[in-house]
Amino acid sequence: MADNIKVMIVDDSALVRQVVAQALTSAPGIEVIGTASDPLFALQKMKAQWPDVLVIDIEMPRMDGISFLKKIMAERPTPVVVCSSLAEKGAQASFEALGAGAVSIITKPKLGLKSFLEDSSNDIVQAVRSAARANMQALRSTSSPPLNRPKLSADVMLSASGNRALERTTDQVVAIGTSTGGTQALEAVLTKLPATALGIVIVQHMPEKFTAMFAERLHNLCQIEVREAKxxxxxxxxxxxxxxxxxxxxxxxxxxQYVVDVTDGPLVNRHKPSVDVLFRSVAKFAGANALGIIMTGMGDDGARGLKEMREAGAKTIAQDEASCVVFGMPKEAIKLGAAEQILPLEQIPAAIVSYGRGL
Incomplete structure (x- = not known):
């Protein structure tokens, strides 16, 4: 059918190609138009029919997945789902894929691969469907690396303005929640903030082991300190x-003082970390001393939490549809009346700075 999501699978493992293809072809509205054992074979097939979504591995013969991804994004931006191992070397490569424009990551173990892929078939299907809805124009516009500006030391950082009533002398907090497309969106926002920006707490839906590398990369690009929370x-x-x-x-x-509580627990809205968990805690403990921002992502995690923040007196912002890679989470927040403002991505850094100045 013309409306089917056309998918190509590129992986040097015949087993992965077979199991992923079976999972996708069994799902309504998805058509696997081809598989390839390496990117060069894939490019030959893609000349005849270009896929709507690519599912790729990272470590492959003749051309690695990162180079393939960069080539695709430079020549014809296409939603890409990376299916990668969590081995230390693979984890770094998979993180680089997120920075290069991959829409999402599906992690796979080295052992028990077939059973893992079969058990995760629904996640693979959902990842492909989410990728097919990705706004690649928005993804491309936020993926250009920013200028690496010099980092100022902690000695020059300013505290929050002190000319407030006693109950408002505590630090203000900015809480951000995002998912698909969020790695690029967060980079676009955080690299624009001055070293004196308000303290920020962030939930980005991302697999375990990736967040530390993501934080380190942002730390090297930003004037503010960015790190994985402890x-x-x-x-x-x-x-x-x-x-x-x-x-x-x-x-x-x-x-x-505000501190963070990092803890284990069940999945909330199918996520851990969950944006709703963070936003609810911000509503409870910061109230009107907070700014909540929900950005690009699939699903509705964070929508209710953002509404709780607004009801507690916080300022709230949702990213607009045109600048989102996936207009899911912001859309749901807007529908709930949780967003006081709807802003394009490029205006969010200035909104954070203005909020810090009490404007």
Missing amino acids: HGDRVIPGRALIAPGGRHMMLKRNGA
């Missing part, structure tokens, strides 16, 4: 804390 870390001006993959992160108060 239990008890303070939320202070000039610092952004990213929830670690596989753990929830909540904001708590310790006297007049």
